[in-house]
């Protein structure tokens with residue numbers, strides 16, 4: 001049966017991150033993608049120009065529209081820019097109790113531009129984090145949430161334990177460009193596991209986090225347990241970075257359909 005996945009996130013008009021990356025990733029996994037837009041972001045591969053949040057009422061109405069009709073098999077949550085957006089989404093997660101919730105706590109774009117109001121971290125931790133079956137911070141985000149500096153894979157494990165203690169069921173800290181080997185660390189409450197395929201020397205990493213979390217959500221809906229869903233997603237995002245089309249003047253987008261279309 002066709003699996004249905006919902007992304008609740010921001011719109012990236014340049015197509016490489018946010019809702020657009022999520023829907024492309026879902027399509028590449030053969031699942032049916034749905035989207036609730038939380039913010040409209042005027043951005044491209046080089047910079048974030050402006051952000052306009054959708055009203056909390058409209059966010060809630062979009063979520064209601066999805067759940068009253070096509071109940072998702074997994075939900076991916078991305079950019080939630082303000083406490084008002086966070087509380088609107090958290091209220092609906094409480095109401096609908098969806099299965100397989102993957103939360104990517106997006107705080108900054110690849111170029112360092114903020115995508116979340118800095119004072120919102122406390123709200124994110126208190127209201128949103130407890131709904132995560134899997135939370136996927138990158139290293140700067142994990143440092144904010146855990147309240148510690150991360151310099152080594154051992155620090156990643158320690159931070160993952162601290163974040164887990166705040167109430168999510170699994171934590172995946174992503175090494176990406178910030179850790180040699182692009183090592184990612186998963187903590188499930190009992191043990192830590194490292195994922196390392198190797199770091200690609202490239203600036204084409206716009207939307208890697210959105211792509212990874214959507215791929216994990218797709219794999220969870222398809223029936224894979226968390227460690228395997230992460231392993232498959234890491235392999236997919238690595239291929240998509242390697243086959244990036246080289247678009248734009250900043251951090252370029254990935255090739256989400258690299259496994260469907262043959263190499264040029």
Ligand SMILES: Nc1ncnc2c1ncn2[C@@H]1O[C@H](COP(=O)(O)OP(=O)(O)OP(=O)(O)O)[C@@H](O)[C@H]1O
Nearest residue numbers: 138174175176177182198199200207208209210212
């Ligand atoms: N240069 C790279 N080489 C190999 N893997 C990478 C590279 N950059 C990122 N990744 C992988 O991509 C995934 C996303 O990690 P990253 O740390 O980039 O997340 P992120 O910063 O949240 O992404 P986003 O830019 O969408 O916010 C992880 O699996 C990470 O290891």
Ligand SMILES: Cc1ncc(COP(=O)(O)O)c(N)n1
Nearest residue numbers: 010011017018109110206207
């Ligand atoms: C709408 C939206 N959501 C998330 C990101 C993070 O992705 P990246 O850090 O790769 O730019 C983004 N740039 N835009």
